[in-house]
Amino acid sequence: MTLNQSEREKKIIEILMREKNVNVNNLKDLLKTSISTLRRDLIALESTNIIKRSHGTVSLLQNSNIEFAYATRRQANEDIKNKLCRKASQFITDNSAIFLDASSTLSFLPKYLSNKKNLHIITNSIHIALEVNYLNNIDLSILGGKVAFESGAVLGGKALSDLINYFRPDLSFLSCSSINEHGIFMADEEQNVLKKAILHYSKQAILLIDHTKFEKKDYIILSNFKDYNINKIITDIKPSEEICQSLKANNISLVTI
Structure with missing residues (x-):
């Protein structure tokens, strides 16, 4: 079943809450999506200070002074x-x-x-x-x-x-x-x-x-x-x-x- 953007973003957050730091290619395989679609999702999440992309990996920015947007926290x-x-x-x-x-x-x-x-x-x-x-x-x-x-x-x-x-x-x-x-x-x-x-x-x-x-x-x-x-x-x-x-x-x- 193909996931929509909201569902993909939810799964990205759930994966990162478990793994903390994930290779982009591995994340693509876990989501069963294309690298171009994943890139757009990651850019959207990064723009809201939820994740950070660095050298082919993705990590969650849930540290001591960052509050997730309500809708994103509710989905996680x-x-x-x-x-x-x-x-x-x-x-x-x-x-x-x-x-x-x-x-x-x-x-x-x-x-x-x-x-x-x-x-x-x-x-x-x-x-x-x-x-x-x-x-x-x-x-x-x-x-x-x-x-x-x-x-x-x-x-x-x-x-x-x-x-x-x-x-x-x-x-x-x-x-x-x-x-x-x-x-x-x-x-x-x-x-x-x-x-x-x-x-x-x-x-x-x-x-x-x-x-x-x-x-x-x-x-x-x-x-x-x-x-x-x-x-x-x-x-x-x-x-x-x-x-x-x-x-x-x-x-x-x-x-x-």
């Missing part, structure tokens, strides 16, 4: 994110107030909420808010403030003030940029400030983290595992023994899909 590991959100929905009970952060991972959760009753969803994501708005069983609130370019995350002082002054979620779902045995990290300072507040003002919190974020360390720390409101981490593959020991020492349960 789409199947895993769906499974994480399906599992996460099992911990949501009727008649509760739930916060969903603006991560691409959580954008897959709303479709698993249609059978819930009397939920109140709070979010700082315009994308998630639009999806939740189609569900007539849910009362929706969105934080006010500055909308971040491309990600659709509502951030800044107004969003923080809305959260602090008006909301006390029963349960919050968050994601992060990376995790290792020393803590949970973010790549964006404004997102980190809001997520810290979410952890503080929520009764409980669950993190959704896929295996591509293991054993990495961005420069902004979200949690050193001692935030007692972090109750669970849901992931697709069991992390290293060092990470597991840190979670166990801080009474954070690990759920694998």
Whole structure:
């Protein structure tokens, strides 16, 4: 089956998230496409600062200070994110107030909420808010403030003030940029400030983290595992023994899909 450009770009990102650095000819073979078509796709991705081409190889530019465009991040590991959100929905009970952060991972959760009753969803994501708005069983609130370019995350002082002054979620779902045995990290300072507040003002919190974020360390720390409101981490593959020991020492349960 011939892939369209969007599907090819999605596969390129998925391959690079696994391999980190790939020869162009090998990438052509993996995609079963022509070198000219692949070149156009790579130029398009490079123009958005997602990849870097160098001497016949391609690498991903996902380092400590680069945020992917929302649509691109949402496509990466789409199947895993769906499974994480399906599992996460099992911990949501009727008649509760739930916060969903603006991560691409959580954008897959709303479709698993249609059978819930009397939920109140709070979010700082315009994308998630639009999806939740189609569900007539849910009362929706969105934080006010500055909308971040491309990600659709509502951030800044107004969003923080809305959260602090008006909301006390029963349960919050968050994601992060990376995790290792020393803590949970973010790549964006404004997102980190809001997520810290979410952890503080929520009764409980669950993190959704896929295996591509293991054993990495961005420069902004979200949690050193001692935030007692972090109750669970849901992931697709069991992390290293060092990470597991840190979670166990801080009474954070690990759920694998």
